[in-house]
Amino acid sequence: MSEEILKVENLNKYYGDWQVLHDINFDLKKGEVLTLLGPSGSGKSTLLRTLNGLEDYKDGAIYFHGKKIDPNPKTWQALRQKIGMVFQSYDLFPNLTVMENILLAPVKVQHRNEADVKKEAQELLARVEMQDYAKAYPRELSGGQKQRVAIVRALAMNPEIMLFDEITASLDPEMVRGVQEIVENLSQRDHMTMIIVTHQMNFAEKIADQVLFLENGKILENTPGKEFFEKPKTKRAQEFLESMDF
């Protein structure tokens, strides 16, 4: 068994009286790719956002390397350097160039040497075929290019886990493959530990080691990826897969 990085225990979350996450339990091992699937509004994104403190939770616990996370802003701020996140809407900072976007956190938060980070950033940009855009501003880039930069920006922190929140959902169809390939490459080449929320079933099937199937804030299934797509355990998941028609 490889080492456990993240563990979620009896997590419950409410928006007012409405419970959005019900008794969530799962763990994540080093190098594993966990995919969160389920219909819209099932709580996938909320769960993902909870894992780096963008959402708080009422009770339950999250453990990072076996150590229980004390859910206060300071702890989360430190942890976010180890848990990178990429969003559906890219959210590059429009006031900064591509390179400045990437350098900001490693230099200002991690206090690393700017020249070293810059060299690393260039290599990462080259890896996603964006090496010629270091001086460009986000408004000059297409959606697919922005998302590649957003991935590099998160990777430049050298995180141990990457969270991807529907990162291809706003992209033009012809851009989707390129971004998915980057994520696949991250898993295969770097054995990056990842949690992915997606509605692209063929992508999920290709990349998922493990699938969490959620509905109405509950985990209905926690199944190895191959098995989930071949014969899901629950009838609900079966219907879901049929409705997705991929």
Next chain:
Amino acid sequence: MAHSGINILFAGNNFGRLMAGLWNSIWIAAVSLVIGLIVGTIFGVLRTSNSKILRLILRLYLEFFRIVPTVVLLYLVYYILPELFHINWSASWMAVLAFAMWVAAEFSDIVRGALQSVPESQREAGLALGLSKVQLFRYVLIPQAFKLELPAMINLATRVIKTTSLLLIISVMEVINVGQQIIEANNQQYPTGVFWVYGFIFILYFVLDYPLSAWAKSITNKQK
């Protein structure tokens, strides 16, 4: 004497005096703006904080400066502050104090509005990178807000420059005050002098304010 009243603009050192008055208006406006914009930015950031009490206090501060006419404000600062706190500054610095507090109030609301129109996702993206609150404001939110608030900020600057004309009521030797003295001294000789003096002052204010106003307009048009 059938001279045209225009002569009084150049008689003696009148022209130099008018220019010195104008300079007084300009530096008082400039210093007030620099202090007011800095303080206003801090207040604006604090007005987005989670503390209800802090938000209420700053809101009351803003409303006070909005409601009280500038003339009253100048009197308050000029006549009452020295009594109460034994401050003994020159009229010009009293004017700077009053204007800076006023600019801070107005600008805090502009900054708050601009900060609130930066998308929430920008804040989250910054947090997700591990930025602290201060870093988030410094590198992400304030620079983006600045772009949005620039036209309103320039318009505020033109208002401050115009409002320096009120400073004659607290005996600051600004351009209107000087102009008034010139008119009164020459009233017998040049009854039409008043038109020339105020006409000239009109041109001075126009030259100062029009470029600012045009700049604000061009930025607003570009942002549309």
